Amino acid sequence: MNISAHQKAFAMVLSLGLVAGCSSTGDTMGEDEYGSDVQAVDQDGGSTVYGGSEDGGVSSTGLTDEEMREREERAEQEAMRNITTFYFDFDTAEIKPEAREVLVAHARYLESNPNQQVRLEGHGDERGTKEYNLALGERRANAVERFLIVNGASRGQLETVSYGEEKPAVMGSNESAWAQNRRVELVFE
Known part of the structure; x- marks a missing residue:
C-alpha cells in the first residue's frame, strides 16, 4: 500500500481546493x-x-509567502492526521517507511496538544496462535508508541493495547484480508 503518494496527492488536492474555494471572484x-x-x-x-x-x-x-507556506503545511499535516491506521508486513513489528511521515505529523500534533490522549491498538491476522498474535499486536503497538515518543509525543499521552487476531478489520482467509488485519490503529480520546 502506497500511503505516502496517495496521501500527498490527496493533501495537495485538498490544499488546492481550499485555495480555489477561498479565492475571490472580483464581485462585490x-x-x-x-x-x-x-x-x-x-x-x-x-x-x-x-x-x-x-x-x-x-x-x-x-499574507506573506511564508504565512501561505505555513498555512499549506498545516493543511497538509491536518490531512495526514486523518490517517489513523498503519499496516505491517507479515510477522513483523517494523514500521513501514511510507507510514513514518504520517506518524511524525501525529507526534507533532500530540506534542502541541499535551492534554490529548491516544490509544494505540495493535492487531494481527488469523495465522498463528492467539497468544502469539497478542504478543505480535503488542510489539506493533509498542513500536508505534516508541516512534511517537521519539518524535515529540509524551509517554503519558499514549496507551497501548493488543487485540491480536480478535478484532479483524476484514473477514477472510486470504492475503488481502490478512494484510488489512496486520495493523495498529490510533484512537484519539
Whole structure:
C-alpha cells in the first residue's frame, strides 16, 4: 500500500481546493443585497472578513509567502492526521517507511496538544496462535508508541493495547484480508 503518494496527492488536492474555494471572484456584494455593512471584496481584489472598513477584520491580501507556506503545511499535516491506521508486513513489528511521515505529523500534533490522549491498538491476522498474535499486536503497538515518543509525543499521552487476531478489520482467509488485519490503529480520546 502506497500511503505516502496517495496521501500527498490527496493533501495537495485538498490544499488546492481550499485555495480555489477561498479565492475571490472580483464581485462585490453591496448593502442592498444582504442588508448589512459587510463588504465581501475590497477594491484591490482581496477579501476582508468582518466589517468592510480597513480598521476591522482580517484581509487575505496581507499574507506573506511564508504565512501561505505555513498555512499549506498545516493543511497538509491536518490531512495526514486523518490517517489513523498503519499496516505491517507479515510477522513483523517494523514500521513501514511510507507510514513514518504520517506518524511524525501525529507526534507533532500530540506534542502541541499535551492534554490529548491516544490509544494505540495493535492487531494481527488469523495465522498463528492467539497468544502469539497478542504478543505480535503488542510489539506493533509498542513500536508505534516508541516512534511517537521519539518524535515529540509524551509517554503519558499514549496507551497501548493488543487485540491480536480478535478484532479483524476484514473477514477472510486470504492475503488481502490478512494484510488489512496486520495493523495498529490510533484512537484519539
